[in-house]
Amino acid sequence: MSDRIDSPVIEQQLAHRSVRRFLDVPVTDAQLGRIVSAAQRASTSSNLQAWTVVAIHDADRKRRISQAIGDHHYVEHAPVLLVWLADFARNAELIRSRGAEPATLGLIENTVLGSVDVGIAAQNALLAAESLGLGGLFIGGIRNDPAAVSAELELPQNVFPVVGMALGVPDPAEGTGLKPRLPLSAVLHREAYDPEAWRDGTEQYEENYREYFAGQGVESRSWARAVSGRLGTVEGMHGRHTMRESLRAQGFHSE
Ligand SMILES: Cc1cc2nc3c(=O)[nH]c(=O)nc-3n(C[C@H](O)[C@H](O)[C@H](O)COP(=O)(O)O)c2cc1C
Known part of the structure; x- marks a missing residue:
């Protein structure tokens, strides 16, 4: 071992x-x-x-x-x-x-x-x-x-x-660096899913995320805002909201 x-x-x-x-x-x-x-x-x-x-x-x-x-x-x-x-x-x-x-x-x-x-x-x-x-x-x-x-x-x-x-x-x-990730505790749950696990550390993550982008010369970035923009609106899908039809056109009927 x-x-x-x-x-x-x-x-x-x-x-x-x-x-x-x-x-x-x-x-x-x-x-x-x-x-x-x-x-x-x-x-x-x-x-x-x-x-x-x-x-x-x-x-x-x-x-x-x-x-x-x-x-x-x-x-x-x-x-x-x-x-x-x-x-x-x-x-x-x-x-x-x-x-x-x-x-x-x-x-x-x-x-x-x-x-x-x-x-x-x-x-x-x-x-x-x-x-x-x-x-x-x-x-x-x-x-x-x-x-x-x-x-x-x-x-x-x-x-x-x-x-x-x-x-x-x-x-x-x-010149990009290592983009910060959520704390381990948000993604590694023990024995069963913990719906609250993401809360602890997300505030700190926002801070790390903002600092990372500020170091890249981009001010006031927010992970919560990025997630909302990507998943919270159809516009954030960049045309991919019609994926079922796209898959079907290639024979992936996905029933
Ligand atoms: C499946 C997948 C699709 C992605 N698509 C894009 C993309 O279209 N354009 C882009 O700039 N980055 C894309 N990325 C890169 C992610 O934005 C990037 O991995 C994430 O922001 C974390 O940054 P890092 O890889 O530098 O750590 C993609 C990553 C994955 C895993």
């Missing part, structure tokens, strides 16, 4: 920050292959491996995607843009090749399964990239217009763009 509480992996995880500005240096093909191999080693539901990632280097394609989802500069300027896809097309074909029908693909469980598999694989990839001295960020904005992204990437039925990821060598001039 080990009572260690530290490791190089944990150090790497605790050093994570999203990177939105990159040096004009390519991510090599060898690096990309290694990063996606690390993603493939992640656990995957029932070993279905229900995901695919598309790596985009073409400047025009990155620009078109950026414009479609609302002008995200890190999409356009990332040395490589990855689009992580929930992918049941491969498994559906496999089932059909055996003379059967993929009868459960319309169930919401499989929409959730594909999204979970993508999230786990993609986080493995980002951590692997960070361990190589690269940086990047997740881009949920890729879901602002799933139809445009699906058309751009020529996605077949049963494939859905879940999240994007920009990767590259971080530009040190960006």
Whole structure:
């Protein structure tokens, strides 16, 4: 039994920050292959491996995607843009090749399964990239217009763009630090869910959050206000409030 509480992996995880500005240096093909191999080693539901990632280097394609989802500069300027896809097309074909029908693909469980598999694989990839001295960020904005992204990437039925990821060598001039998180007690509950656990420490968190952004030259930021803006209004969804229709258009009926 080990009572260690530290490791190089944990150090790497605790050093994570999203990177939105990159040096004009390519991510090599060898690096990309290694990063996606690390993603493939992640656990995957029932070993279905229900995901695919598309790596985009073409400047025009990155620009078109950026414009479609609302002008995200890190999409356009990332040395490589990855689009992580929930992918049941491969498994559906496999089932059909055996003379059967993929009868459960319309169930919401499989929409959730594909999204979970993508999230786990993609986080493995980002951590692997960070361990190589690269940086990047997740881009949920890729879901602002799933139809445009699906058309751009020529996605077949049963494939859905879940999240994007920009990767590259971080530009040190960006200067972001570690964005504070809620206290551990808010997210680690013991034995059963504690509906009051978030209250303690949230005031202190507001303070840490405000100070972090003030240090970045942005005054008067509030986490409570940010949460309200993101989840409290349909506008905060940036077009993603029609996700059910977007999923259905790609064959994810989610019943
Ligand atoms: C699924 C997911 C989607 C995200 N989408 C975006 C995005 O579209 N644009 C963006 O600037 N950051 C995006 N982020 C990055 C978060 O804003 C960031 O992780 C969070 O603010 C914490 O900051 P940190 O990663 O620097 O610690 C996303 C993160 C995740 C996990």
